[in-house]
Amino acid sequence: MHPCTRPIPTIAMVLMSLTALAQATTDSTSTVQPGRVYELGVVTIVGNSKQDSLTTVTPRDIELYNRFNVADAVNLLPGVTLAASGSRNETMVNVRGFDLRQVPVFLDGIPIYVPYDGYVDLARFATMDLSRIDISKGFTSILYGPNTMGGAINMLTRKPVGKLDYNGSLALINTNGGTGNVNLGGWRGKFFAQGGIAYMQRGDYSLSKDFVPTKHENGGQRDGSGFTDQRINIKAGYAPNANTEYVVGYVQQHGEKGVPIYGGTDERNPLLKKPRFWEWPSWDKQNVYFMSRNRFRGSKDELNAKVYLDRFQNALNSYDDSTMSTMTKPYAFESRYNDQAYGGSVEYVAQAVKNNLTKVAATYRYDEHQEHNVGDPVQTFRDRTYSIGLENILYIKEKWQVTPGISYNARGNIQADNIDPATEQIVPFGSAPANEAVNAQLLLQYKLHPMHFLRLAGSRKSRFATVKDRYSYRMGAAVPNPGLASEFSYNTEFSYTGTFGSKLQVDAALFYNSLDDVIQQVDNAVGSKWQMQNTGRAEFLGGELAVAYAPHANVRVGANYSYIQRKNQDRPEIHFTDVPANKVFAYVDFRPSKLLYLNASTEYDDFRYSTSYGTRTDPYTLVNAKVGFNIGPRFSMEGSANNLLDTNYAIVEGYPCEGRNFMVRLLFRSIDPTKRKTVPTP
Secondary structure (H helix, E strand, O other), X not given: OOOOOOOOOOOOOOOOOOHHHHHHOOOXXXXXXXXXXXXXXXXXXXXXXXXXXXXXXOHHHHHHOOOOEHHHHHOOOOOEEEEEEOOOOEEEEEEOOEOOOOOOEEEOOEEOOXXXXXXXXXXXXXXXXXXXXXXXXXXXXXXXXXXXXXXXXXXXXXOOOOOOEEEEEEEEEOOXXXXXXXXXXXXXXXXXXXXXXXXXXXXXXXXXXXXXXXXXXXXXXOOOOOEEEEEEEEEEEEEEEOOEEEEEEEEEXXXXXXXXXXXXOOOOOHHHHOOOOEEEEEEEEEEEEEEEEEEOOOOOOEEEEEEEEEEEEEEEEEOOOOOOOOOOOOOOEEEEEEEEEEEEEEEEEEOOOOOXXXXXXXXXXXXXXXXXEOOOOOEEEEEEEEEEEEEEEEEEOOOEEEEEEEEEEEEEEXXXXXXXXXXXXXXXXXXXXXXXXXXXXXXXXXXXXXXXXXXXXXXXXXXXXXXXXXXXXOOOOEOOOOOXXXXXXXXXXXXXXXXXXXOEEEEEEEEEEEEEEEEEEEEEEEOOEEEEEEEEEEEEEEEEEEEEEEEEOOEEEEEEEEEEEEEEOXXXXXXXXXXXXXXXXXXXXXXXXXXXXXXEEEEEEOOEXXXXXXXXXXXXXXXXXXXXXXXOOOEEEEEEEEOOOOOOOEOOOOXXXXXXXXXXXXXXXXXXXXXXXXXXXX
């Protein structure tokens, strides 16, 4: 999915930053109850969701606001910013200024990042088979393993409730695309099965009528913005008793996408003079896993385990020109990636002492990346990563919670292939030292009142350099640095959450992150070529405020504000990209009856830098609207309008987003929504 193609995501901040409010939210479009959350995939610091550092996107948010991919879904949350690599047509997010290399993505607690560069295109991941998305900001459980320098994103799949549990939807977007999905599951005695299939397809979208034509984009349809994605998710489980559960699962994803040509006016951008004519004929990912939970009889101790195999293949074609038909020019190529990763984790939870919970975890991951252009030798890169961590939770007099944690992480390279330019044969890069990092953290939480909490958290977190960081020549412009070490962040957060009666919820947070040994580009490191080195220092600081108010049983209003400032202390002339300083959401949700629901919302994003030398996008405001009807107990029909004012905007300079667009959608489910409250209380 193109980062600017959001299938009518009315950006209403129904979510709040606390899991408790999100989980309490059920309405006429929600089809997933809390019992459907796949608990074996949850990674959390404490058992009480109201005390978690997690923020959450629920199925209600996904369905009501049409968030069909994970990037658009988590963009609902405060402190999370939609980002993109325009020249690669990849959609990502930043969490309090940290990118996806520093905030890894997990599926049911299993890391799924791409071995080569640590990123993952979140637009390829459908949300329709998820029961929840948890985001941890800054203070992140040691149990996630390494590289959680700025947080973690965990996508939780569904678990069935009852003998037959199903839901699905079918949507038409404008006249050139649509989505569809079906989830089906159920229990038979002590066994359960859950399956889901999702399909998303869009042709090239239409730009705003206010778009001014440029050298490579004349307006109208945005060439190269189309995509197709399909996803299959299957799991089967056996739960002989309340203390034991075993699950096997399989996830398959297939994607195809175009890449729009640079349509900006930046004279310093090389794509203005030499545009790329790229497309991805395949973006495929497969994951097989086994998970288990065993709680020992007669005690509260438990042993949890996960084992997985992850495969990633993609094909990138570079053509001569916009006809996308020939490959004869020097810059034309056919690139192929063939990656795999396997690993696992073991977690032991002990409660030998009253009011004290201890967790010990060990993780292992093997990464292999293979790449080549068709006709060239295949280069192979292989790494091993280990982690062992300890986390302890101490409750003091029902008011205080103290949670220290520490972990040791290590990464070693097994193989790194280079190509000798003289012979065009594979030769080794040579040995590189193993990289080690020790992480530590401490959380203090005080319960002012059963519905009011204060938190103070501090942590030292790290990220290992990726294969791309260490070994890429960057198309001849750079010199590799196999010995590149970890970068670190010292994170501090003070937060408050409180619920006033049954009508008002307030969440607020202040954070400060000091980054050291930052991996950044150093110009003229070897002659005129640059190199990635551990020379950077930076500060990320800001605050978040979210308010939800329900003045009446059928009305809810709210707003959310995020402020993020990033300072490059080492090289202030180099700008950090992709994150606006200010981001605002406001919404109104009105449900006059059990059969009718309406909402309207607005989103404001401040300007953001698109290049390190200062090119930036303009601020923008979006207005969205939606109306829905329940047709009997098991069906709903919806109509939505996104970018109602046809705003001309971009989140990356040169890559304009979609103008006004519409969608109609039919939803079906095995749950009768009219038997629930029309509007929940916070």
